Amino acid sequence: MTDPTAQPDAEVIALAGRLFEAARGGDAGLLAAYLDAGTPANLTNDRGDTLLMLAAYHGHAAAVTALLERGAEPDRANDRGQTPLAGAVFKGATEVVDALLAHGADPNAGMPSALDAARMFGKDDLVARLTAR
Numbered sequence: 001m002t003d004p005t006a007q008p009d010a011e012v013i014a015l016a017g018r019l020f021e022a023a024r025g026g027d028a029g030l031l032a033a034y035l036d037a038g039t040p041a042n043l044t045n046d047r048g049d050t051l052l053m054l055a056a057y058h059g060h061a062a063a064v065t066a067l068l069e070r071g072a073e074p075d076r077a078n079d080r081g082q083t084p085l086a087g088a089v090f091k092g093a094t095e096v097v098d099a100l101l102a103h104g105a106d107p108n109a110g111m112p113s114a115l116d117a118a119r120m121f122g123k124d125d126l127v128a129r130l131t132a133r
Contacts, residue, residue, distance in 0.1 A: 026060030
């Protein structure tokens with residue numbers, strides 16, 4: 001039985017750090033390889049940000065698609081209630097918005113929702129994209 005008080009080993013922490021950096025940097029190939037080898041698609045950091053959240057927020061459509069195709073949850077919110085779609089809307093990353101919508105992301109999920117964020121920031125083109133689904 002695993003000890004619930006045991007701390008993760010330094011190598012595991014370092015690997016997770018590299019994967020979060022790969023998501024921020026948009027390294028779709030590296031992310032796909034690790035997920036294909038068994039890394040959890042919804043790996044989460046200490047703020048509740050998943051790999052998908054980081055890739056979406058930083059505008060990397062290919063990485064977002066790779067993660068979604070390997071089981072990442074499109075509407076999984078971080079500890080602040082923000083979803084990957086809302087992050088992409090905030091950044092104006094239309095290719096990421098389109099990839100998330102194509103994989104079933106809900107424009108009304110999260111707080112604020114992607115739709116609310118688009119309206120709040122006057123991004124009428126994204127409001128149209130989010131309501132056209």
